[in-house]
Amino acid sequence: xxxxxxxxxxxxVDTDVVSYWTAQSPVGSPFATLAGGHELAVSFATxxxxxxxxxxxxxxxxxxxxxxxx
Amino acid sequence: MxxxxxxxxxxEGSRSDGRPSLDPRHLGWWRRxxxxxxxxxSKIPSAAASGGGEPGMMCWRRYGPVGASFLPGGPPIWQxxxxxxxxxxxxxxxAELGRIQAADVARLILGLERAIAQAAYLVLGQRWRGTGxxxxxxxxxxxxxxxxxxxxxxxxxxxxxxAAAPTDEELPIAVADLxxxxxxxxxxxxxxDGLETDPELAAAVARMAELGIGDRNTSIVLTDHVAETEDxxxxxxxxxxxxxxxxxxxxxxxxxxxxxxxxxxxxxxxFEGNTARLRLADGGAVxxxxxxxLADEIQEALRSRAGFEGAVRYHPKTSQATSxxxxxxxxxxxxxxxxxxxxxxxxxxxxxxxxxxxxxINPADMAIPGLSDEERAAFLAxxxx
Numbered sequence: 001x002x003x004x005x006x007x008x009x010x011x012x013v014d015t016d017v018v019s020y021w022t023a024q025s026p027v028g029s030p031f032a033t034l035a036g037g038h039e040l041a042v043s044f045a046t047x048x049x050x051x052x053x054x055x056x057x058x059x060x061x062x063x064x065x066x067x068x069x070x
Numbered sequence: 071m072x073x074x075x076x077x078x079x080x081x082e083g084s085r086s087d088g089r090p091s092l093d094p095r096h097l098g099w100w101r102r103x104x105x106x107x108x109x110x111x112s113k114i115p116s117a118a119a120s121g122g123g124e125p126g127m128m129c130w131r132r133y134g135p136v137g138a139s140f141l142p143g144g145p146p147i148w149q150x151x152x153x154x155x156x157x158x159x160x161x162x163x164x165a166e167l168g169r170i171q172a173a174d175v176a177r178l179i180l181g182l183e184r185a186i187a188q189a190a191y192l193v194l195g196q197r198w199r200g201t202g203x204x205x206x207x208x209x210x211x212x213x214x215x216x217x218x219x220x221x222x223x224x225x226x227x228x229x230x231x232x233a234a235a236p237t238d239e240e241l242p243i244a245v246a247d248l249x250x251x252x253x254x255x256x257x258x259x260x261x262x263d264g265l266e267t268d269p270e271l272a273a274a275v276a277r278m279a280e281l282g283i284g285d286r287n288t289s290i291v292l293t294d295h296v297a298e299t300e301d302x303x304x305x306x307x308x309x310x311x312x313x314x315x316x317x318x319x320x321x322x323x324x325x326x327x328x329x330x331x332x333x334x335x336x337x338x339x340x341f342e343g344n345t346a347r348l349r350l351a352d353g354g355a356v357x358x359x360x361x362x363x364l365a366d367e368i369q370e371a372l373r374s375r376a377g378f379e380g381a382v383r384y385h386p387k388t389s390q391a392t393s394x395x396x397x398x399x400x401x402x403x404x405x406x407x408x409x410x411x412x413x414x415x416x417x418x419x420x421x422x423x424x425x426x427x428x429x430x431i432n433p434a435d436m437a438i439p440g441l442s443d444e445e446r447a448a449f450l451a452x453x454x455x
Contacts, residue, residue: 039429
Protein backbone atom coordinates (compact mmCIF):
# COMPACT_ATOMS: atom_id res chain seq x y z
CA UNK A 1 0.00 0.00 0.00
CA UNK A 2 1.15 3.51 -0.72
CA UNK A 3 0.15 6.77 0.99
CA UNK A 4 -1.94 7.66 -2.08
CA UNK A 5 -4.06 4.56 -1.53
CA UNK A 6 -4.98 5.52 2.01
CA UNK A 7 -8.52 6.97 2.08
CA UNK A 8 -8.89 10.62 2.98
CA UNK A 9 -9.96 11.63 6.44
CA UNK A 10 -8.99 10.69 9.97
CA UNK A 11 -7.42 7.32 10.72
CA UNK A 12 -8.16 5.13 13.71
CA VAL A 13 -4.84 3.65 14.73
CA ASP A 14 -4.87 0.24 16.31
CA THR A 15 -2.97 -0.82 19.41
CA ASP A 16 -0.11 -2.63 17.73
CA VAL A 17 0.77 0.34 15.52
CA VAL A 18 0.62 2.80 18.42
CA SER A 19 2.85 0.45 20.36
CA TYR A 20 5.38 0.34 17.53
CA TRP A 21 5.47 4.12 17.52
CA THR A 22 5.65 4.61 21.25
CA ALA A 23 8.33 1.97 21.64
CA GLN A 24 10.22 3.31 18.61
CA SER A 25 10.18 0.02 16.79
CA PRO A 26 11.36 0.08 13.16
CA VAL A 27 8.27 -2.00 12.35
CA GLY A 28 6.25 1.19 12.85
CA SER A 29 8.01 3.22 10.14
CA PRO A 30 5.88 2.05 7.17
CA PHE A 31 2.73 2.81 9.15
CA ALA A 32 4.05 6.28 9.94
CA THR A 33 4.52 6.87 6.24
CA LEU A 34 0.98 5.78 5.46
CA ALA A 35 -0.46 7.90 8.27
CA GLY A 36 1.36 11.07 7.26
CA GLY A 37 -0.93 14.07 6.82
CA HIS A 38 -3.94 12.41 8.44
CA GLU A 39 -5.67 13.23 11.66
CA LEU A 40 -5.05 10.32 14.00
CA ALA A 41 -7.17 8.87 16.76
CA VAL A 42 -7.20 5.83 19.01
CA SER A 43 -10.19 4.14 20.56
CA PHE A 44 -10.69 3.93 24.30
CA ALA A 45 -10.10 0.20 23.95
CA THR A 46 -6.63 0.82 22.53
CA UNK A 47 -5.93 3.23 25.37
CA UNK A 48 -6.90 0.54 27.83
CA UNK A 49 -4.79 -2.08 26.09
CA UNK A 50 -1.75 0.19 26.21
CA UNK A 51 -2.25 0.70 29.92
CA UNK A 52 -2.73 -3.01 30.42
CA UNK A 53 0.47 -3.76 28.57
CA UNK A 54 2.33 -1.25 30.70
CA UNK A 55 0.81 -2.76 33.80
CA UNK A 56 1.82 -6.23 32.72
CA UNK A 57 5.37 -5.08 32.14
CA UNK A 58 5.43 -3.18 35.42
CA UNK A 59 6.45 0.13 34.08
CA UNK A 60 7.71 2.81 36.34
CA UNK A 61 5.83 6.03 36.82
CA UNK A 62 7.43 7.59 33.74
CA UNK A 63 5.70 5.23 31.37
CA UNK A 64 2.38 5.60 33.11
CA UNK A 65 2.50 9.34 33.17
CA UNK A 66 3.31 9.39 29.49
CA UNK A 67 0.11 7.58 28.56
CA UNK A 68 -1.95 9.39 31.17
CA UNK A 69 -0.94 12.73 29.71
CA UNK A 70 -0.79 11.91 26.01
CA MET B 71 -41.10 -45.49 12.96
CA UNK B 72 -37.62 -46.93 13.35
CA UNK B 73 -35.45 -47.73 10.37
CA UNK B 74 -35.40 -51.41 9.56
CA UNK B 75 -32.73 -53.35 11.42
CA UNK B 76 -32.13 -50.51 13.82
CA UNK B 77 -32.98 -50.24 17.47
CA UNK B 78 -33.58 -47.10 19.45
CA UNK B 79 -30.79 -46.43 21.88
CA UNK B 80 -29.65 -43.71 24.16
CA UNK B 81 -26.03 -43.42 23.27
CA GLU B 82 -23.03 -42.15 25.13
CA GLY B 83 -19.91 -43.61 26.64
CA SER B 84 -18.58 -47.11 26.37
CA ARG B 85 -18.39 -50.33 28.29
CA SER B 86 -15.57 -52.78 28.23
CA ASP B 87 -17.20 -54.92 25.57
CA GLY B 88 -17.52 -51.96 23.27
CA ARG B 89 -21.20 -51.37 23.86
CA PRO B 90 -22.23 -47.80 24.42
CA SER B 91 -23.59 -46.97 27.83
CA LEU B 92 -26.71 -44.90 28.33
CA ASP B 93 -27.12 -41.19 28.54
CA PRO B 94 -30.44 -39.36 28.21
CA ARG B 95 -28.82 -36.47 26.41
CA HIS B 96 -28.39 -38.38 23.20
CA LEU B 97 -30.72 -40.48 21.17
CA GLY B 98 -29.59 -42.50 18.24
CA TRP B 99 -30.16 -45.72 16.37
CA TRP B 100 -27.98 -48.68 16.67
CA ARG B 101 -27.71 -51.42 14.18
CA ARG B 102 -28.78 -54.89 15.15
CA UNK B 103 -26.17 -57.58 15.75
CA UNK B 104 -24.91 -59.15 12.58
CA UNK B 105 -25.05 -55.97 10.52
CA UNK B 106 -21.55 -54.96 11.28
CA UNK B 107 -19.96 -51.93 9.73
CA UNK B 108 -16.39 -52.65 10.58
CA UNK B 109 -15.09 -56.17 10.22
CA UNK B 110 -12.27 -55.58 12.67
CA UNK B 111 -14.64 -55.59 15.62
CA SER B 112 -17.12 -58.11 14.33
CA LYS B 113 -16.49 -60.32 17.33
CA ILE B 114 -18.42 -57.82 19.39
CA PRO B 115 -21.89 -58.47 18.04
CA SER B 116 -23.63 -55.74 19.94
CA ALA B 117 -21.14 -53.13 18.91
CA ALA B 118 -21.50 -53.37 15.20
CA ALA B 119 -21.02 -49.66 15.09
CA SER B 120 -17.73 -49.75 16.87
CA GLY B 121 -14.56 -49.72 14.93
CA GLY B 122 -10.93 -50.29 15.64
CA GLY B 123 -8.99 -47.10 16.13
CA GLU B 124 -5.42 -47.00 17.20
CA PRO B 125 -4.34 -50.05 19.16
CA GLY B 126 -5.39 -49.73 22.74
CA MET B 127 -7.97 -47.12 22.01
CA MET B 128 -11.65 -47.70 21.86
CA CYS B 129 -13.49 -46.24 18.98
CA TRP B 130 -17.12 -46.34 18.11
CA ARG B 131 -19.57 -44.27 16.26
CA ARG B 132 -22.78 -42.75 17.34
CA TYR B 133 -25.56 -40.54 16.21
CA GLY B 134 -25.62 -36.93 17.14
CA PRO B 135 -27.99 -35.39 19.67
CA VAL B 136 -31.65 -35.24 18.89
CA GLY B 137 -32.51 -32.23 16.81
CA ALA B 138 -34.12 -31.18 13.61
CA SER B 139 -31.55 -33.03 11.53
CA PHE B 140 -31.63 -36.19 13.64
CA LEU B 141 -35.28 -37.12 13.47
CA PRO B 142 -36.18 -40.79 13.52
CA GLY B 143 -36.05 -42.21 10.06
CA GLY B 144 -33.61 -39.61 8.90
CA PRO B 145 -30.23 -40.41 7.47
CA PRO B 146 -27.79 -41.77 9.99
CA ILE B 147 -24.94 -39.50 10.88
CA TRP B 148 -21.95 -41.28 12.26
CA GLN B 149 -19.33 -39.66 14.34
CA UNK B 150 -16.11 -41.39 15.26
CA UNK B 151 -15.37 -41.29 18.94
CA UNK B 152 -11.98 -42.22 20.29
CA UNK B 153 -11.17 -42.74 23.92
CA UNK B 154 -7.66 -43.00 25.25
CA UNK B 155 -7.47 -45.95 27.62
CA UNK B 156 -4.91 -45.96 30.38
CA UNK B 157 -3.77 -48.69 32.75
CA UNK B 158 -3.46 -48.22 36.49
CA UNK B 159 -1.66 -51.22 37.94
CA UNK B 160 -1.38 -51.78 41.65
CA UNK B 161 1.43 -54.14 42.55
CA UNK B 162 1.86 -55.95 45.81
CA UNK B 163 1.26 -59.25 47.60
CA UNK B 164 -2.47 -58.64 47.92
CA ALA B 165 -2.98 -56.77 44.70
CA GLU B 166 -5.07 -59.34 42.92
CA LEU B 167 -8.73 -60.02 42.52
CA GLY B 168 -10.24 -61.60 45.60
CA ARG B 169 -7.55 -60.27 47.91
CA ILE B 170 -7.31 -56.58 47.19
CA GLN B 171 -9.17 -54.29 49.55
CA ALA B 172 -12.24 -52.97 47.81
CA ALA B 173 -11.58 -49.50 49.19
CA ASP B 174 -8.17 -49.49 47.52
CA VAL B 175 -9.83 -50.00 44.14
CA ALA B 176 -11.92 -46.88 44.66
CA ARG B 177 -8.99 -44.93 46.13
CA LEU B 178 -6.87 -45.71 43.12
CA ILE B 179 -9.46 -44.27 40.74
CA LEU B 180 -10.26 -41.22 42.86
CA GLY B 181 -6.60 -40.52 43.49
CA LEU B 182 -5.85 -40.71 39.80
CA GLU B 183 -8.72 -38.36 39.02
CA ARG B 184 -7.42 -35.83 41.54
CA ALA B 185 -3.92 -36.01 40.10
CA ILE B 186 -5.18 -35.59 36.54
CA ALA B 187 -7.24 -32.58 37.64
CA GLN B 188 -4.18 -30.94 39.18
CA ALA B 189 -2.18 -31.65 36.05
CA ALA B 190 -4.98 -30.17 33.94
CA TYR B 191 -4.72 -26.91 35.87
CA LEU B 192 -1.04 -26.83 34.97
CA VAL B 193 -1.77 -27.57 31.30
CA LEU B 194 -4.12 -24.59 31.24
CA GLY B 195 -1.56 -22.46 33.02
CA GLN B 196 -3.83 -21.79 35.95
CA ARG B 197 -2.33 -21.19 39.35
CA TRP B 198 -5.42 -21.20 41.49
CA ARG B 199 -6.98 -24.52 42.21
CA GLY B 200 -10.63 -25.23 42.73
CA THR B 201 -11.75 -21.89 41.39
CA GLY B 202 -11.64 -20.05 38.13
CA UNK B 203 -13.48 -20.03 34.88
CA UNK B 204 -12.27 -23.44 33.71
CA UNK B 205 -13.28 -25.40 36.77
CA UNK B 206 -16.07 -27.28 35.03
CA UNK B 207 -13.79 -28.24 32.17
CA UNK B 208 -11.12 -29.40 34.60
CA UNK B 209 -13.65 -31.63 36.31
CA UNK B 210 -14.75 -33.03 32.96
CA UNK B 211 -11.16 -33.67 31.93
CA UNK B 212 -10.51 -35.64 35.10
CA UNK B 213 -13.66 -37.74 34.93
CA UNK B 214 -12.43 -41.25 34.21
CA UNK B 215 -14.53 -44.11 32.96
CA UNK B 216 -14.08 -47.60 34.21
CA UNK B 217 -13.38 -49.71 31.14
CA UNK B 218 -12.34 -53.00 32.68
CA UNK B 219 -9.82 -55.09 34.54
CA UNK B 220 -6.76 -56.53 32.89
CA UNK B 221 -4.72 -59.58 33.74
CA UNK B 222 -1.62 -59.35 35.91
CA UNK B 223 -1.59 -57.85 39.35
CA UNK B 224 -4.59 -55.67 39.93
CA UNK B 225 -4.93 -53.65 36.75
CA UNK B 226 -7.71 -51.21 36.09
CA UNK B 227 -8.40 -50.03 32.60
CA UNK B 228 -9.70 -46.49 32.66
CA UNK B 229 -10.90 -44.31 29.82
CA UNK B 230 -10.02 -40.64 29.61
CA UNK B 231 -12.94 -38.41 28.60
CA UNK B 232 -13.80 -38.20 24.93
CA ALA B 233 -14.17 -35.05 22.92
CA ALA B 234 -17.89 -34.96 23.55
CA ALA B 235 -17.53 -34.43 27.29
CA PRO B 236 -19.99 -31.63 27.99
CA THR B 237 -18.77 -28.22 29.07
CA ASP B 238 -20.21 -24.77 28.61
CA GLU B 239 -16.85 -23.13 28.84
CA GLU B 240 -14.61 -21.89 26.09
CA LEU B 241 -11.30 -23.64 26.27
CA PRO B 242 -8.14 -23.18 24.27
CA ILE B 243 -8.17 -26.96 23.74
CA ALA B 244 -10.81 -29.67 23.70
CA VAL B 245 -11.61 -31.48 26.92
CA ALA B 246 -10.27 -34.75 25.52
CA ASP B 247 -6.98 -33.10 24.58
CA LEU B 248 -6.81 -31.41 27.96
CA UNK B 249 -7.35 -34.73 29.67
CA UNK B 250 -4.77 -36.47 27.53
CA UNK B 251 -2.22 -33.69 28.01
CA UNK B 252 -2.87 -33.72 31.74
CA UNK B 253 -2.20 -37.46 31.90
CA UNK B 254 1.04 -36.97 29.98
CA UNK B 255 1.98 -34.19 32.39
CA UNK B 256 1.28 -36.49 35.29
CA UNK B 257 3.49 -39.23 33.84
CA UNK B 258 6.28 -36.68 33.28
CA UNK B 259 6.05 -35.45 36.84
CA UNK B 260 6.26 -38.94 38.28
CA UNK B 261 9.09 -40.04 36.01
CA UNK B 262 11.37 -37.05 36.46
CA ASP B 263 13.76 -37.00 39.36
CA GLY B 264 14.20 -33.25 39.63
CA LEU B 265 12.43 -30.82 41.87
CA GLU B 266 10.44 -29.12 39.13
CA THR B 267 7.17 -30.85 39.93
CA ASP B 268 4.40 -28.48 40.89
CA PRO B 269 3.75 -28.75 44.65
CA GLU B 270 -0.01 -29.15 44.20
CA LEU B 271 0.46 -31.93 41.67
CA ALA B 272 3.07 -33.55 43.91
CA ALA B 273 0.62 -33.46 46.81
CA ALA B 274 -2.01 -35.17 44.66
CA VAL B 275 0.44 -37.91 43.65
CA ALA B 276 1.52 -38.36 47.27
CA ARG B 277 -2.10 -38.71 48.25
CA MET B 278 -2.63 -41.35 45.58
CA ALA B 279 0.33 -43.25 47.07
CA GLU B 280 -1.50 -43.43 50.40
CA LEU B 281 -2.71 -46.78 49.12
CA GLY B 282 0.02 -48.21 51.26
CA ILE B 283 2.81 -47.84 48.72
CA GLY B 284 5.96 -49.02 50.45
CA ASP B 285 3.85 -50.85 52.98
CA ARG B 286 1.10 -53.29 52.00
CA ASN B 287 1.51 -52.47 48.30
CA THR B 288 4.70 -52.11 46.30
CA SER B 289 3.85 -49.60 43.62
CA ILE B 290 1.34 -48.09 41.24
CA VAL B 291 2.28 -48.26 37.59
CA LEU B 292 0.52 -45.97 35.15
CA THR B 293 0.81 -46.71 31.45
CA ASP B 294 -0.86 -45.98 28.18
CA HIS B 295 -2.93 -48.94 27.11
CA VAL B 296 -1.44 -48.64 23.67
CA ALA B 297 0.65 -51.21 21.87
CA GLU B 298 4.19 -49.98 21.49
CA THR B 299 5.22 -48.97 18.01
CA GLU B 300 8.41 -47.58 16.57
CA ASP B 301 6.86 -44.12 16.35
CA UNK B 302 5.10 -44.25 19.66
CA UNK B 303 6.71 -46.01 22.59
CA UNK B 304 4.48 -46.98 25.47
CA UNK B 305 4.61 -44.37 28.21
CA UNK B 306 5.02 -45.63 31.73
CA UNK B 307 5.51 -44.13 35.18
CA UNK B 308 5.87 -45.90 38.49
CA UNK B 309 4.91 -44.56 41.89
CA UNK B 310 7.04 -46.49 44.35
CA UNK B 311 8.25 -45.70 47.84
CA UNK B 312 10.99 -43.40 46.59
CA UNK B 313 8.60 -41.45 44.39
CA UNK B 314 6.06 -41.30 47.20
CA UNK B 315 8.60 -39.75 49.55
CA UNK B 316 9.74 -37.25 46.93
CA UNK B 317 6.16 -36.23 46.21
CA UNK B 318 5.39 -35.89 49.90
CA UNK B 319 8.34 -33.58 50.33
CA UNK B 320 7.42 -31.48 47.32
CA UNK B 321 3.75 -31.51 48.21
CA UNK B 322 4.35 -30.19 51.69
CA UNK B 323 5.67 -26.99 50.13
CA UNK B 324 2.25 -26.26 48.73
CA UNK B 325 0.94 -25.96 52.25
CA UNK B 326 3.69 -23.65 53.36
CA UNK B 327 3.91 -20.93 50.76
CA UNK B 328 3.28 -20.08 47.18
CA UNK B 329 4.22 -17.20 44.89
CA UNK B 330 1.07 -15.18 44.42
CA UNK B 331 -0.23 -11.64 44.15
CA UNK B 332 -2.79 -10.66 46.76
CA UNK B 333 -5.12 -7.80 45.95
CA UNK B 334 -6.64 -5.70 48.67
CA UNK B 335 -6.48 -2.48 50.67
CA UNK B 336 -3.53 -1.76 52.93
CA UNK B 337 -5.21 -0.52 56.10
CA UNK B 338 -2.21 0.10 58.37
CA UNK B 339 1.55 -0.11 58.38
CA UNK B 340 4.30 -0.24 60.99
CA PHE B 341 7.42 1.33 59.55
CA GLU B 342 9.56 0.36 62.53
CA GLY B 343 8.66 -3.29 62.41
CA ASN B 344 8.32 -3.31 58.60
CA THR B 345 4.95 -4.96 58.71
CA ALA B 346 1.57 -3.91 57.38
CA ARG B 347 -1.97 -5.22 57.43
CA LEU B 348 -3.75 -5.99 54.19
CA ARG B 349 -7.52 -6.30 54.04
CA LEU B 350 -8.63 -8.65 51.29
CA ALA B 351 -11.90 -8.37 49.39
CA ASP B 352 -13.37 -11.28 51.37
CA GLY B 353 -12.65 -9.49 54.62
CA GLY B 354 -9.65 -11.59 55.54
CA ALA B 355 -6.57 -9.92 57.01
CA VAL B 356 -3.07 -10.70 55.83
CA UNK B 357 0.19 -9.63 57.41
CA UNK B 358 2.55 -8.01 54.93
CA UNK B 359 6.24 -8.29 55.74
CA UNK B 360 8.30 -5.86 53.71
CA UNK B 361 11.93 -4.86 53.49
CA UNK B 362 13.06 -1.30 54.18
CA UNK B 363 13.53 -0.52 50.50
CA LEU B 364 9.81 -1.09 49.92
CA ALA B 365 8.73 1.25 52.74
CA ASP B 366 8.06 4.19 50.42
CA GLU B 367 5.86 2.07 48.18
CA ILE B 368 3.99 0.77 51.20
CA GLN B 369 3.35 4.32 52.34
CA GLU B 370 2.05 5.33 48.91
CA ALA B 371 -0.20 2.28 48.78
CA LEU B 372 -1.81 2.92 52.18
CA ARG B 373 -5.62 3.07 52.11
CA SER B 374 -5.74 2.29 48.42
CA ARG B 375 -6.37 -0.86 46.48
CA ALA B 376 -3.19 -2.51 45.18
CA GLY B 377 -1.58 -5.85 44.41
CA PHE B 378 1.03 -7.32 46.75
CA GLU B 379 3.30 -9.84 45.14
CA GLY B 380 5.45 -12.24 47.06
CA ALA B 381 5.62 -15.58 48.83
CA VAL B 382 2.19 -16.05 50.35
CA ARG B 383 1.77 -18.32 53.36
CA TYR B 384 -1.47 -20.14 53.91
CA HIS B 385 -3.15 -21.56 56.95
CA PRO B 386 -2.66 -25.33 56.75
CA LYS B 387 -6.27 -26.09 57.66
CA THR B 388 -8.31 -23.23 56.24
CA SER B 389 -6.04 -22.54 53.24
CA GLN B 390 -6.59 -18.84 53.88
CA ALA B 391 -3.68 -16.52 53.16
CA THR B 392 -2.09 -15.42 56.42
CA SER B 393 1.02 -13.50 55.42
CA UNK B 394 3.08 -12.43 52.45
CA UNK B 395 6.80 -11.81 52.21
CA UNK B 396 6.57 -8.82 49.92
CA UNK B 397 8.60 -8.52 46.76
CA UNK B 398 6.70 -5.82 44.90
CA UNK B 399 3.68 -3.54 45.17
CA UNK B 400 1.59 -3.34 42.03
CA UNK B 401 -0.59 -0.29 41.81
CA UNK B 402 -3.20 0.10 39.14
CA UNK B 403 -4.20 3.26 37.35
CA UNK B 404 -7.73 4.39 37.96
CA UNK B 405 -9.30 5.51 34.70
CA UNK B 406 -11.88 8.22 34.99
CA UNK B 407 -14.85 7.49 32.78
CA UNK B 408 -17.89 9.66 32.50
CA UNK B 409 -20.34 6.84 31.90
CA UNK B 410 -23.18 9.12 30.82
CA UNK B 411 -21.05 11.07 28.40
CA UNK B 412 -19.72 7.86 26.92
CA UNK B 413 -23.06 7.12 25.32
CA UNK B 414 -23.55 10.60 23.87
CA UNK B 415 -22.67 10.68 20.18
CA UNK B 416 -19.94 13.16 19.40
CA UNK B 417 -18.31 14.26 16.23
CA UNK B 418 -14.65 13.71 15.61
CA UNK B 419 -14.12 17.47 15.75
CA UNK B 420 -16.03 17.63 19.04
CA UNK B 421 -13.83 14.97 20.58
CA UNK B 422 -10.73 16.80 19.39
CA UNK B 423 -11.95 20.04 20.90
CA UNK B 424 -12.77 18.41 24.21
CA UNK B 425 -9.35 16.77 24.41
CA UNK B 426 -7.52 19.85 23.22
CA UNK B 427 -5.90 18.16 20.27
CA UNK B 428 -5.89 18.56 16.54
CA UNK B 429 -5.24 14.92 15.78
CA UNK B 430 -2.26 16.04 13.74
CA ILE B 431 0.39 13.97 15.43
CA ASN B 432 3.84 13.05 14.25
CA PRO B 433 4.40 9.38 15.16
CA ALA B 434 8.04 10.17 15.85
CA ASP B 435 6.89 12.43 18.69
CA MET B 436 5.02 9.56 20.35
CA ALA B 437 8.13 7.78 21.57
CA ILE B 438 8.10 7.14 25.29
CA PRO B 439 11.13 8.91 26.76
CA GLY B 440 13.58 6.90 28.79
CA LEU B 441 12.35 3.47 27.72
CA SER B 442 15.13 0.93 28.12
CA ASP B 443 15.83 -1.72 25.49
CA GLU B 444 14.57 -4.36 27.89
CA GLU B 445 11.33 -2.50 28.54
CA ARG B 446 10.87 -1.90 24.83
CA ALA B 447 11.36 -5.57 23.99
CA ALA B 448 8.95 -6.64 26.73
CA PHE B 449 6.35 -4.13 25.62
CA LEU B 450 6.48 -5.29 22.01
CA ALA B 451 6.74 -9.00 22.78
CA UNK B 452 3.01 -9.57 22.53
CA UNK B 453 2.78 -7.97 19.12
CA UNK B 454 5.82 -9.66 17.64
CA UNK B 455 4.14 -12.99 18.28
